[in-house]
Amino acid sequence: APKYVGNALTLCSWVNGDKRWERVVQGWLQFDEAVGFEPSSKEYARLPTAGRPKEVGTWISHARSATFHPDVTLPRFADEFAKWWRAMQPEGRDVIEGEFIGLTKPADIDWTELKISGSNGMVSVVGALAWWYKAAYDLPKEKTSKTGRSGQKRELEIRKLNQVLDEVIYTFGKLNES
Template sequence: MTKDDLGCHYHALVAAWTRMEVASRFEYSSTNLPYKYRPKQVSQWISQSRRGEPPGVEDPSQYAIEWQRWWDYLQPSWRKKDVDGRWMTSGNYGGGGKEWGNLYHWGVNGVLSIVASLYFWGRAVRLRPEFSAAWEAAVQDVVWILEGMALYYEMFKGKF
């Protein structure tokens, strides 16, 4: 997921994901993130044991819709949307950061799938920059969540 340089937003995502994994002491989860609404490219990548060429995204605008539906489903109950329908990233993490809902899955079965999904999408928008705004917004939102998960994992040592 670092073969292609997808720019500063993606570098921030990889850094936040790394921080979260370090904070969790590279904990492994035997359960997967929920597959409900998951984009088919992510399912394809998982079924190939996360190896080989990343699946392509032929229609970035359709992928954006599918990805957002999945992301919305994964959100903890305390997250709220603003008047424009975007997830709010201001203020504190709700629930003291103790409740991460469907996102609380670590290792290869967890948040890695979200990072990978953004990599697949980012490769497509790199070739079609007119679709980059939605991708950048998604990356920034995931960075905010991963930083929050890392912060609270560091504070509570994983014991909520």
């Protein structure tokens, strides 16, 4: 496997995530491995950069280093990721109002334009999720201030993260079957 795969897997293990996280990583690996870790087509060689969190671009410019761990700020990073993710979805997947990342799941979606493998593909989504996961779980569990908001912030950010992980697991499932 190419170097970017090893780097991404090292980054993924640094997260020390739960079963949901493992399903994201397995979904990505299965997807990229199916096309030999190469871009699946010349037309779809890279994910869109519009609205992409700046940390992702910096990671790419650092050759997708396994040890690049940007200090992501929540909720800013979560909001940017959600916008980027929604913008790259194929036609027919509509935003579900009132949900952080909710998108409709019609049966007749053409996933072609999201089947972006290789070093400029879905690995960037996995990298971004790794930093977000770590940042959310590193938030304080206890009330550290008189307002008691920090523990609530952690719960809220983990809830948003889990919605996104479920959405990404769903998407990898569709990419792997189409």
